[in-house]
Amino acid sequence: xxxxxxxxxxxxxxxxxxxxxxxxxxxxxxxxxxxxxxxxxxxxxxxxxxxxxxxxxxxxxxxxxxxxxxxxxxxxxxxxxxxxxxxxxxxxxxxxxxxxxxxxxxxxxxxxxxxxxxxxxxxxxxxxxxxxxxxxxxxxxxxxxxxxxxxxxxxxxxxxxxxxxxxxxxxxxxxxxxxxxxxxxxxxxxxxxxxxxxxxxxxxxxxxxxxxxxxxxxxxxxxxxxxxxxxxxxxxxxxxxxxxxxxxxxxxxxxxxxxxxxxxxxxxxxxxxxxxxxxxxxxxxxxxxxxxxxxxxxxxxxxxxxxxxxxxxxxxxxxxxxxxxxxxxxxxxxxxxxxxxxxxxxxxxxxxxxxxxxxxxxxxxxxxxxxxxxxxxxxxxxxxxxxxxxxxxxxxxxxxxxxxxxxxxxxxxxxxxxxxxxxxxxxxxxxxxxxxxxxxxxxxxxxxxxxxxxxxxxxxxxxxxxxxxxxxxxxxxxxxxxxxxxxxxxxxxxxxxxxxxxxxxxxxxxxxxxxxxxxxxxxxxxxxxxxxxxxxxxxxxxxxxxxxxxxxxxxxxxxxxxxxxxxxxxxxxxxxxxxxxxxxxxxxxxxxxxxxxxxxxxxxxxxxxxxxxxxxxxxxxxxxxxxxxxxxxxxxxxxxxxxxxxxxxxxxxxxxxxxxxxxxxxxxxxxxxxxxxxxxxxxxxxxxxxxxxxxxxxxxxxxxxxxxxxxxxxxxxxxxxxxxxxxxxxxxxxxxxxxxxxxxxxxxxxxxxxxxxxxxxxxxxxxxxxxxxxxxxxxxxx
Numbered sequence: 001x002x003x004x005x006x007x008x009x010x011x012x013x014x015x016x017x018x019x020x021x022x023x024x025x026x027x028x029x030x031x032x033x034x035x036x037x038x039x040x041x042x043x044x045x046x047x048x049x050x051x052x053x054x055x056x057x058x059x060x061x062x063x064x065x066x067x068x069x070x071x072x073x074x075x076x077x078x079x080x081x082x083x084x085x086x087x088x089x090x091x092x093x094x095x096x097x098x099x100x101x102x103x104x105x106x107x108x109x110x111x112x113x114x115x116x117x118x119x120x121x122x123x124x125x126x127x128x129x130x131x132x133x134x135x136x137x138x139x140x141x142x143x144x145x146x147x148x149x150x151x152x153x154x155x156x157x158x159x160x161x162x163x164x165x166x167x168x169x170x171x172x173x174x175x176x177x178x179x180x181x182x183x184x185x186x187x188x189x190x191x192x193x194x195x196x197x198x199x200x201x202x203x204x205x206x207x208x209x210x211x212x213x214x215x216x217x218x219x220x221x222x223x224x225x226x227x228x229x230x231x232x233x234x235x236x237x238x239x240x241x242x243x244x245x246x247x248x249x250x251x252x253x254x255x256x257x258x259x260x261x262x263x264x265x266x267x268x269x270x271x272x273x274x275x276x277x278x279x280x281x282x283x284x285x286x287x288x289x290x291x292x293x294x295x296x297x298x299x300x301x302x303x304x305x306x307x308x309x310x311x312x313x314x315x316x317x318x319x320x321x322x323x324x325x326x327x328x329x330x331x332x333x334x335x336x337x338x339x340x341x342x343x344x345x346x347x348x349x350x351x352x353x354x355x356x357x358x359x360x361x362x363x364x365x366x367x368x369x370x371x372x373x374x375x376x377x378x379x380x381x382x383x384x385x386x387x388x389x390x391x392x393x394x395x396x397x398x399x400x401x402x403x404x405x406x407x408x409x410x411x412x413x414x415x416x417x418x419x420x421x422x423x424x425x426x427x428x429x430x431x432x433x434x435x436x437x438x439x440x441x442x443x444x445x446x447x448x449x450x451x452x453x454x455x456x457x458x459x460x461x462x463x464x465x466x467x468x469x470x471x472x473x474x475x476x477x478x479x480x481x482x483x484x485x486x487x488x489x490x491x492x493x494x495x496x497x498x499x500x501x502x503x504x505x506x507x508x509x510x511x512x513x514x515x516x517x518x519x520x521x522x523x524x525x526x527x528x529x530x531x532x533x534x535x536x537x538x539x540x541x542x543x544x545x546x547x548x549x550x551x552x553x554x555x556x557x558x559x560x561x562x563x564x565x566x567x568x569x570x571x572x573x574x575x576x577x578x579x580x581x582x583x584x585x586x587x588x589x590x591x592x593x594x595x596x597x598x599x600x601x602x603x604x605x606x607x608x609x610x611x612x613x614x615x616x617x618x619x620x621x622x623x624x625x626x627x628x629x630x631x632x633x634x635x636x637x638x639x640x641x642x643x644x645x646x647x648x649x650x651x652x653x654x655x656x657x658x659x660x661x662x663x664x665x666x667x668x669x670x671x672x673x674x675x676x677x678x679x680x681x682x683x684x685x686x687x688x689x690x691x692x693x694x695x696x697x698x699x700x701x702x703x704x705x706x707x708x709x710x711x712x713x714x715x716x717x718x719x720x721x722x723x724x725x726x727x728x729x730x731x732x733x734x735x736x737x738x739x740x741x742x743x744x745x746x747x748x749x750x751x752x753x754x755x756x757x758x759x760x761x762x763x764x765x766x767x768x769x770x771x772x773x774x775x776x777x778x779x780x781x782x
Contacts, residue, residue, distance in 0.1 A: 047071075054081055087328035094326055123347050127359070129248065130352045136272045137250060137463060146251045146460040148415040151181055155309030157279065161286040164189045185410050187286060187311040192408075194288035194313055196400060199237060203385050206378030207263070209371065212342075217259075217367045221270035223277060229260070229267050233284045236262045238291040240373035243300050244353040244366060248468055251459050255307050256353035261370035268366055271307070272354070278308040286313045293377045295319055295332045297406050305411045312407045318373070320402040321380040324395040325387060332369065339379050340372045416456050418449075425466050427452040435476035443518045448479035450514035454507070458499060469499045482511055 029036030050071070071078065137144050159166035169186055173179045185191075209215075220226055233239060240261040247253030258269040258278075271278065284290055285304075294300055295318045304310040322330045329338075336342045348365040355362070381396075388395045414423055421428030427449055431439060439448050452475060459466045470478075474493055483489045486504040490496065500507065 050078070054078065091328040123351060127348075127351050127355070127362070130355050133352075133354050135249065135463070136256075136354055137254060139272075141276050144250070144252070144463055146463060148413060148460075150413070152183070152306075152411065152413050154183060154186060155279065155305075156186055156282075157309075158282075159186060160283045161190065161288070161313065162187075163193060182412060183410070185311075185408055187313055188408060190286065190288070190313050191404055196314065197237065197289055197291065200291060200316070200381065201385070201396065203382060204378070206375055206382065208340075209263070209375050212364055212368050212371050215266055215367075215371065217266040217268045217363070219270070220267055221273045223274075226269070226274055226277060226280070229269075230280060230284065232262065232265065233260065233281075233290075236284075236290060238263075238293060238374055238377065239284070240293045240370040240377070241300070242294065242366075242369040242373070243303055245299070245303060246353050248352070248465050249354075251463050251465060252306070253303075253465075255303050257366055259366050259370040261374065263374060266367050266371055268363065270356075272356075275307065278310065281308075281310055285310050288314045290314060291316050291377075293318065293373055295335070295373065297403075298409070301406055301409050302411045315403040315407040316377065316399065317403040317406055318377060318380055320399045321384060323402075324398050325380070325383055332373075335376045335380075336368070336372055339376050342368065342372060344368055416453070418453060421449075421452075425456070430472050430475065434472045435479065438476050438480045440480075442522070443515055444479055444482070446518040447482055447511050447514045448476070450510050451475055451479055451507070454510045458503065462499065464499070468497065470497060474500070478507070478511070482515065483508065484512070 025039070029039060156166060159169075166186065169184070173183065218225065218229070220229055240259075242259045243255050244257035244259075245253055246256050255271045258271050260267045260269065269278070285292060291314050292312050293316050294312075297312070297315060297317050297319075301312060301315075304312070318332075318335065319330055322335070327334070327338075329335075333344045333346055336344050345361075345365055348362050351362055353362070358366075384395045384399065387393075417423055417426055420426075421431070423429070430452065431448065435448065439445055451470070455466050455470045455475065458464075459469045462469070474497075477492060478489070481488075481492060483492060486508060489504050489507060490501075
């Protein structure tokens with residue numbers, strides 16, 4: 001199969017699976033048995049393909065995949081296998097292109113027998129979530145404050161190795177209120193202006209360190225051992241640092257251990273006991289002459305600032321070295337296995353580091369994180385220098401710049417984003433990952449947001465993690481089921497967290513309030529839609545429109561819908577309210593006046609019959625009414641012709657002639673009549689037979705051009721005397737109601753074309769035949 005066709009088939013299959021996952025699959029299988037059987041067969045086929053695929057990579061990971069639950073339980077193993085395959089493919093491509101070559105440093109070969117060992121068992125639950133351990137944060141000198149609006153303050157009391165004194169920074173913060181809300185980095189100037197020591201750019205053979213079992217770490221839990229360690233660290237040129245963090249029984253988390261290693265010695269510092277005394281390590285941590293080697297220090301930098309007030313100047317992050325060299329793996333376990341033949345037991349990474357005393361296995365794991373790190377640093381430094389000369393790129397500078405960017409990170413309290421749900425534990429992230437197919441409808445979404453906000457508030461008050469208060473899967477389940485009483489809440493899951501049982505009544509109240517608020521909001525939106533749409537869109541006072549502003553026509557009112565039909569019928573009669581001749585009821589008359597004043601159309605409207613009657617009644621009180629045909633009210637200096645196309649050609653010609661005469665004689669008629677009336681008395685005669693004396697005087701006093709114009713005036717008066725049939729507006733139907741009529745108007749039947757008509761008309765002479773014209777668009781067919 002072609003590559004493009006295969007990729008297209010894969011994408012279509014993935015899209016179908018994504019859409020299918022949103023539906024209720026068990027329900028669909030129960031309704032359609034054929035669909036259920038085909039889905040079961042397809043699942044078996046995919047399971048067999050997955051097993052054969054994984055067996056090619058790692059036979060141990062392929063065994064035991066019996067059903068879908070096995071895949072869900074071992075999903076991380078499957079992802080690791082696929083990642084390993086992709087990384088190997090990437091490495092092979094790099095080797096084929098010549099980007100990656102054999103390193104100068106000897107790399108330990110991978111022991112296949114060691115990789116085929118069975119997977120280790122999971123850690124005991126007592127090591128992951130230890131019981132009956134008092135909260136260490138209760139013994140902290142400064143109580144924990146999780147309030148989102150409380151500004152975080154520096155823990156620095158002095159600033160060693162400073163280019164900018166601490167007092168100057170404090171003066172800047174006091175003078176600027178913006179800096180008080182978001183404190184600057186106190187060692188920003190030092191990090192940006194520091195230079196790495198020369199030994200970083202020297203090519204030296206790495207000095208391998210002994211095994212972990214050969215070196216016993218020094219446990220530091222008092223001031224005396226702390227100062228002894230500090231004196232030895234001052235003599236070093238490179239040190240390796242790592243932290244162990246706990247965040248399950250705390251809202252923000254806290255550091256439990258700090259591992260520090262030199263070329264000769266390893267230390268493990270109990271940060272729970274020495275939390276308030278570790279600021280003295282800034283003497284070494286901020287010294288640019290001492291290189292601080294960490295791996296993946298993005299969060300370590302934040303934790304050091306928050307808990308101890310420690311900052312790093314001269315950081316070297318080995319993670320960015322692996323990125324620059326294009327390694328297939330970027331974790332610390334990968335580097336330890338690559339360079340030191342040491343396989344770290346990552347099961348202890350999620351262990352509960354609050355346990356005291358530490359078990360021997362956890363102590364050795366903590367020591368191994370920094371014991372080999374300086375040797376790994378030497379190997380990476382050699383490869384960076386060699387690859388830089390070969391590629392003609394400064395890879396070392398890239399690592400140094402990336403490490404400085406990490407060291408410049410600042411700790412800030414993360415506020416709760418109720419509107420957009422942003423953040424690590426924001427409701428948007430939880431909804432996208434856990435509840436995209438379960439939270440359906442506005443009501444369920446409102447309950448989900450309310451429960452998420454309640455969970456965050458309780459976690460802050462109790463100083464517990466949100467996962468401990470209410471796990472994400474339980475949060476989504478409660479928002480989807482919306483239990484109405486505590487008994488339903490207790491049966492919603494097999495094991496409920498302690499705080500959920502404690503606050504069961506409060507959780508039910510939160511759910512009920514969220515549902516009630518959503519119903520009120522929906523009712524308010526509907527009422528506003530029904531009551532204020534016309535007022536917001538149509539009934540706008542004319543005075544609010546600015547002069548010269550563009551007129552907006554709201555055509556959405558005339559869309560054929562049930563709501564618009566009811567609105568239009570409530571304001572209309574059987575005849576058009578604009579042109580109907582019958583008298584309207586007072587209430588509907590007011591509606592018609594209001595609509596006429598507020599509705600702006602793109603063409604000027606003629607006066608309605610009702611307006612004509614009102615104007616005539618007003619003119620009767622002042623002067624005698626003028627006899628004008630109905631519908632002839634035309635604005636001044638404007639001609640409105642509605643029925644022109646329906647009249648005959650002769651009438652259209654007369655009308656055009658009258659218009660031209662009126663335009664040419666507007667300025668001449670008053671002068672001619674005035675001159676005639678001054679010299680001759682006016683006699684009462686018909687307009688068709690004027691007085692001969694007046695005509696003679698006019699001939700003597702008026703030039704020839706005026707006689708012609710006077711003649712045109714007479715012709716215009718004669719043409720105006722001819723009566724015309726006015727256009728009857730009252731007989732026209734309402735155009736707004738016609739769009740909703742179910743019956744369509746019957747079209748007039750036209751006479752069908754007869755191609756034999758010319759052959760049937762035989763009595764025609766030669767002259768008539770010559771005058772015949774061919775009908776355009778039609779022809780004879782035989």
